[in-house]
Amino acid sequence: GGNFLAFKGALESFPPALLMCARLLMAGALLVGVALARRPAAPSRAEVARAALAGLLMQVLGQGSIVWGVQELPAGRTAVFASSAPLFLAVFSIFGGRPLPPLGWTGVLLGVAGLALMTFVGGGGPVSPWPIVVILAGSACWALGSLLIHRGRMPEDPLISGVIQTLAAGIVLLPLTVALGEPTEVIAKAPSLTALLCLGYLATIGLALG
Numbered sequence: 001g002g003n004f005l006a007f008k009g010a011l012e013s014f015p016p017a018l019l020m021c022a023r024l025l026m027a028g029a030l031l032v033g034v035a036l037a038r039r040p041a042a043p044s045r046a047e048v049a050r051a052a053l054a055g056l057l058m059q060v061l062g063q064g065s066i067v068w069g070v071q072e073l074p075a076g077r078t079a080v081f082a083s084s085a086p087l088f089l090a091v092f093s094i095f096g097g098r099p100l101p102p103l104g105w106t107g108v109l110l111g112v113a114g115l116a117l118m119t120f121v122g123g124g125g126p127v128s129p130w131p132i133v134v135i136l137a138g139s140a141c142w143a144l145g146s147l148l149i150h151r152g153r154m155p156e157d158p159l160i161s162g163v164i165q166t167l168a169a170g171i172v173l174l175p176l177t178v179a180l181g182e183p184t185e186v187i188a189k190a191p192s193l194t195a196l197l198c199l200g201y202l203a204t205i206g207l208a209l210g
Helices: 002-010 016-037 045-072 075-082 085-095 102-121 129-151 158-179 182-189 193-208
Strands: none
Touching: 002 045, 002 075, 002 193, 016 045, 016 158, 016 182, 016 193, 045 075, 045 129, 045 158, 075 129, 085 102, 085 129, 158 182
């Protein structure tokens, strides 16, 4: 829940793509020194590519959908829809040849019923369905990235894997923020102290230390 409120606060001054990019690059810079100090075994190119793809799915598409959605929905509702990733994991597992037991199906059905209830009768009044669709699609991307991490060959050191995921996602977002003119926009307006503190929280406690 803290991350969603911090996103709300940071978005008062930072556009979505720039917020994501700054958060990822700051967290990656903090983690890379710690990771290299451990002198881990160098990952192969295939492992680097797989970790980078997982980062794009989970951070750019997964978290990116949340950052966009939290502008359109209350933080509480956003948190509920963003927590649907386990439902997608369960569904993807079925297609991966791992059928769910009856108890698992019960959990999936209850989760879907809860999301439907939140969509149609949740507090805060009626909302457009599009933010919900975008957040759910992002949760599906997060689930795919998580499956990639747990079922594929990743760098041996989990911290190195996390650094690659974080930096790859931030680097991909960097040219997008420049193309959108977001850095110039932020410099012209000067971000508020609240937004800066929220960004610091998201990069450290919310990601690097989370």
